[in-house]
Amino acid sequence: MEVNRAPIADPYDDAIFSPSGGPVWHWRALWRQHRWKGFKAELANHLGAWRPTSRHLLLLGPSAGWCLPQHFLTRFETIEAIDIDPLAPALFRLNHGMALARSRTRLTFHRLNLIRAFDQILQTYPEHAILFSNMLGQHRFHDEDEIRAQSTIESFRDRLSDRHWASFHDRLSGSYPPGSALPITSSSFQAIDSETLATELGLSGQWLDHLTAHVLPAGTGRHLIAWPLLRDWLHIVEFGSVEPA
Numbered sequence: 001m002e003v004n005r006a007p008i009a010d011p012y013d014d015a016i017f018s019p020s021g022g023p024v025w026h027w028r029a030l031w032r033q034h035r036w037k038g039f040k041a042e043l044a045n046h047l048g049a050w051r052p053t054s055r056h057l058l059l060l061g062p063s064a065g066w067c068l069p070q071h072f073l074t075r076f077e078t079i080e081a082i083d084i085d086p087l088a089p090a091l092f093r094l095n096h097g098m099a100l101a102r103s104r105t106r107l108t109f110h111r112l113n114l115i116r117a118f119d120q121i122l123q124t125y126p127e128h129a130i131l132f133s134n135m136l137g138q139h140r141f142h143d144e145d146e147i148r149a150q151s152t153i154e155s156f157r158d159r160l161s162d163r164h165w166a167s168f169h170d171r172l173s174g175s176y177p178p179g180s181a182l183p184i185t186s187s188s189f190q191a192i193d194s195e196t197l198a199t200e201l202g203l204s205g206q207w208l209d210h211l212t213a214h215v216l217p218a219g220t221g222r223h224l225i226a227w228p229l230l231r232d233w234l235h236i237v238e239f240g241s242v243e244p245a
């Protein structure tokens with residue numbers, strides 16, 4: 001796909017290492033797979049219940065699909081995957097290539113900054129269902145201006161009002177004592193602000209707010225899932241799916 005380069009700079013556009021993907025992320029994902037089983041199972045349930053009408057998927061920020069269930073990916077006839085990580089296409093194919101070949105799902109990767117190319121991507125694929133695959137909560141690492149980053153994240157809510165879309169994204173992340181029980185997560189139809197969320201989940205200490213509290217439209221079902229990213233580092237991830245208004 002040919003795209004115009006919009007002027008918002010992203011320091012990680014042509015980088016191998018980035019705070020939201022790249023070799024460090026892939027290494028961690030490989031070694032933590034067995035510890036992520038619970039998170040992946042809960043995510044798979046939510047993705048399994050999401051039934052967009054299109055058999056074509058725009059998969060945004062999929063990395064190598066370490067957390068994505070094959071029974072979800074293989075439902076589609078075509079997948080257009082968009083990620084800036086140069087390692088993502090080969091590793092994604094290693095993880096899912098055989099299953100996609102069996103289901104005859106055609107996968108195409110585009111190395112693009114989807115924040116900058118978003119309008120063009122939407123125009124090029126007007127009928128595709130859209131999944132943000134844990135990238136919206138990473139955007140604050142790609143834009144040092146927190147207010148602008150939050151407004152960019154929230155802008156997707158309005159730009160997608162006529163589309164079937166879903167997202168799972170970080171809400172909070174922070175350290176937690178190794179071996180302690182994961183917080184019990186939950187579902188609601190209300191956006192919960194980050195401070196209240198941390199209190200409700202019994203989290204203490206310093207937590208990073210990923211600026212995604214309001215990306216889902218009001219009234220959307222929000223499912224919170226605990227994700228033990230590292231032995232001592234926890235993310236609270238939110239999943240929601242949205243139908244055209």
Ligand SMILES: C[S@@+](CC[C@H](N)C(=O)[O-])C[C@H]1O[C@@H](n2cnc3c(N)ncnc32)[C@H](O)[C@@H]1O
Pocket residue numbers: 018020021022029060061062063064065066067068082083084085088112113114115116133134135138139142
């Ligand atoms: C946490 S990883 C996603 C993990 C993925 N859900 C999985 O199952 O492995 C976030 C991904 O979003 C990508 N990403 C972040 N910002 C992006 C942007 N502006 N444009 C394209 N890709 C982006 C990163 O390169 C990274 O691969």
